[in-house]
Amino acid sequence: MMEFIEQIRAIVGEKGVLTGDDVRSRPSTYWNHQPMQAAAIVRPASVAEVSACMRQCHEHGITVVPLGGNTGLVEGTACEPDQIMLSLERMNTIEQVDEVSRTVVVQAGTILQTVQAKVSEHQLMLPVDLGARGSCTIGGMIATNAGGFGVLRYGMMRERVLGLEAVLADGTVVSSMNGYLKNNTGYDLKQLFIGSEGTLGVVTRAVLRLEEHQTAETTALIALHSYSQVTQLLKHLDRALSGSLSAFEVMWGDFFALNTGEHSKLESPFAASYPFYVLVECQGNQADELRQRFELALEHAFENALLEDAVIAQSAGERASLWAIREISEPEERFFEITIGFDVSLSIADMDSYVSKVQGGLAQLASDATLLVFGHLADGNLHLTVGLHTPVDREAIEHLIYEGLKEYGGAISAEHGVGLEKKAYLAISRQPAELALMRQIKATLDPQNRLNPGKIFD
Ligand SMILES: Cc1cc2nc3c(=O)[nH]c(=O)nc-3n(C[C@H](O)[C@H](O)[C@H](O)COP(=O)(O)OP(=O)(O)OC[C@H]3O[C@@H](n4cnc5c(N)ncnc54)[C@H](O)[C@@H]3O)c2cc1C
Known part of the structure; x- marks a missing residue:
């Protein structure tokens, strides 16, 4: 391996290879804080260097794990001591912003927030946004087809990528820019x-599709008594706001109570408690008109008994406080000894029934377990967190969550991917013929199985 690393060093230069403590000082994956295990982190600075490294690995039978910001949530970057990490961190140039075509050409190691800031200088926006924006890279987001907060209006990463450049396992550069x-x-x-x-x-590299910058947004937190109100409110707002609805984030009562209760620095703006809360946002360019339309839509919703109570953010600070209730993770970390997170998708109409069944099953598996539910409801995407004070059989909980999706035709991953974490359950969401075709594609593009092997499927 030492000799091989020297050959790689000859391609990427001294700065392009990290070994020893420089590797071990990094966490293995986002969840696993053990030291990273790779033989080396290789950091090419150009596509030519990526290609030469991949060719070298191919010829020597060395396994490669691509690395972006390491914020992926499904152990997709887990690496063994005899494998190398190929990090795109030195390929972080924004090559071109085209204001007319509304596109940006960007190298894959560029951090999402950097791209967002750059394009906003041109009154444009890259509307895929997520909590890891300060660390996740465009390459990692493409590789995981990341979703996030604006999917309802702007789609996932797949809808943003117009073109890309990729290097195959044998070093071939496929330029589809x-x-x-x-x-x-x-x-x-x-x-x-x-x-x-x-x-x-x-x-x-990638060519990403941008949108005109939206200068105004209106945000409200809404309290509801029933799940049927939640689904009716979504349809009502989508119609009334005619295309400007950009977020519809649901929080079940237990999730909201924890994030605004004694373990949190945040407080509920409501005097009473409710079983459901929705964070709603719409974006546009005419602030007054947007706000009027938004307030009118909420008024009609109230008159038609589609909501119980609502607060509308009056400032950027208030907006941030409302979003914080949805995004904060400290109360969960403080209150529970163990948390296990899930990211599933199923039809919006089935969500309440699914959650009730999971709650029932969980009570039988672990009497001290709490189910916290929130997510991008309008995208058919729920995040479920099982909070525990004592260890339980993790597999039994995974089984409950994933097997429970079968009767609804749900998916075991909505936006985080499969990685190592979910591959045992992939057959719940995919037909045998689909799995066979996936394997065929993998075998065609990477016949030696050297590129991130064992992720998604064995
Ligand atoms: C706080 C937080 C909030 C999040 N919120 C969301 C959310 O709302 N929606 C959502 O969809 N996801 C969310 N995520 C997870 C999301 O998948 C990642 O944030 C992001 O897409 C991964 O980018 P990364 O650069 O960190 O990739 P990494 O974690 O480094 O890698 C992820 C996977 O992509 C591969 N990969 C990385 N770079 C490349 C490349 N250049 N070429 C080929 N393969 C590559 C890796 O091998 C790995 O399999 C969140 C994560 C965190 C920590």
């Missing part, structure tokens, strides 16, 4: 790499 919305010239190869979690190629 299309910059147009329409391009039906044969197979859309970029789609192969989006959501492939680093198993089919290393994404090195």
